[in-house]
Amino acid sequence: MTSTADFIVAIPARHAASRLPGKPLRRIGEDPLVLHVARRALAAGARQVVVATDDARIAEALAGQPVTVCMTDPDLASGSDRIAACADQLGWDEATVVVNLQGDEPFAPPEGIRAVAELLEDAGTEMATLAAPFTDTETLFDPNAVKVVADAQGHALYFSRAPIPWHRDRMAQDQLSPLEPGWLRHIGIYAYRVGFLRRFTALPPARLERLEALEQLRVLEAGYRIAVAPTPVAFPPGVDTPADLERAERHWLEIAAAAPI
Numbered sequence: 001m002t003s004t005a006d007f008i009v010a011i012p013a014r015h016a017a018s019r020l021p022g023k024p025l026r027r028i029g030e031d032p033l034v035l036h037v038a039r040r041a042l043a044a045g046a047r048q049v050v051v052a053t054d055d056a057r058i059a060e061a062l063a064g065q066p067v068t069v070c071m072t073d074p075d076l077a078s079g080s081d082r083i084a085a086c087a088d089q090l091g092w093d094e095a096t097v098v099v100n101l102q103g104d105e106p107f108a109p110p111e112g113i114r115a116v117a118e119l120l121e122d123a124g125t126e127m128a129t130l131a132a133p134f135t136d137t138e139t140l141f142d143p144n145a146v147k148v149v150a151d152a153q154g155h156a157l158y159f160s161r162a163p164i165p166w167h168r169d170r171m172a173q174d175q176l177s178p179l180e181p182g183w184l185r186h187i188g189i190y191a192y193r194v195g196f197l198r199r200f201t202a203l204p205p206a207r208l209e210r211l212e213a214l215e216q217l218r219v220l221e222a223g224y225r226i227a228v229a230p231t232p233v234a235f236p237p238g239v240d241t242p243a244d245l246e247r248a249e250r251h252w253l254e255i256a257a258a259a260p261i
Contacts, residue, residue: 007117007191008048008096009041010086012079013103015055019241024058024103026245029252032061033239036106042066044113046099050090052082077205078215079103080190084201087194094195097121102188106248107236112189115232120191123227125155127200127219128191130231131184139185144240146186146214148228156226159186159214184228187235190216196224 013024013034020026024034034051041049049067053059054074062069070086083100092098099117101108112130120128131148134140140147143161150156158164165182192200206221208214219226239248 006097007046007099007114008050008092009044009046009099009101009113010050010052010083011037011041011101011103012082013037013051013053013058014074014079014082015053015058016074017104017240020239020245023239024053024055025061026239028106028245028248029256032058033106033245033248034058034061034103035065037101037103037108038062038065038067040105040108040110041099041101041113044099044110046113050083050086051103052079052086054082078201080197080215081201084197087197092194094193094198096194097191098194098197100190100192102238104238104240105189105235106239107251108189109233109235111233112187112231112235115229116189116191119227119229120193123154123229125225125227126192126196127216127224128227128229129156129216130187130189130235131228132187132231132234134183134185140183146188148184148186150184150228154228156216156220156228158220159212159216161212161214186228187231188238189235200224 017023025032028036038049050070051067052070052072054072059069070089072082072085076082097117116128116130139145140163146159147164148156148159149164203218203222206218208217208221239245
């Protein structure tokens, strides 16, 4: 892929998460989760890192960091809407490449963040994202683990919470182990240009989006293309629940223990 140095990372960070209220401020080690995410974005080489939030406490948690905080309306429906509001407030040019990094990804690898920005430039599509093979059947059938199917050119055909594609013979015989590479887990990181972000967020929620509760389906249903490529490095799971937070804390302690003194 082409090396891309000129991109912005925008991190939506809403305080009122339903499964883990106050999630951006929950601690991993000594620091709030949102600060961990921001540091990952800074390590990726973005020319600007923006946290799009609806709560002054999140802004306060980032005080003194080389991060731009953009205050947005708490009633905005999605992270993409929040980033679009920041684009207007901060006067981003239509051609600016923005990586939407979810605010619950404290261990997002910088290489993966850069890779999705590079993919957008190389693919020439309206949007870009990453995927990785599933490694276990439990996660394959977990509706919180989103699946993606792509065509031969690497363009997304569909995203679903269901296990797609449905392998008729192996599913019928319950012979899923070992898993084949054909099942791909969607990694919820996106890249798009500001001009497309504005067009996308101006569209009404689509039928498929409402059914699956996946906003990227609005893009496909409107006839736009999303490039999908394998992530160059693993993305550890994000933080959605109290159990996820406990797992993230253990992972952080393992990282700290392995760090050179």
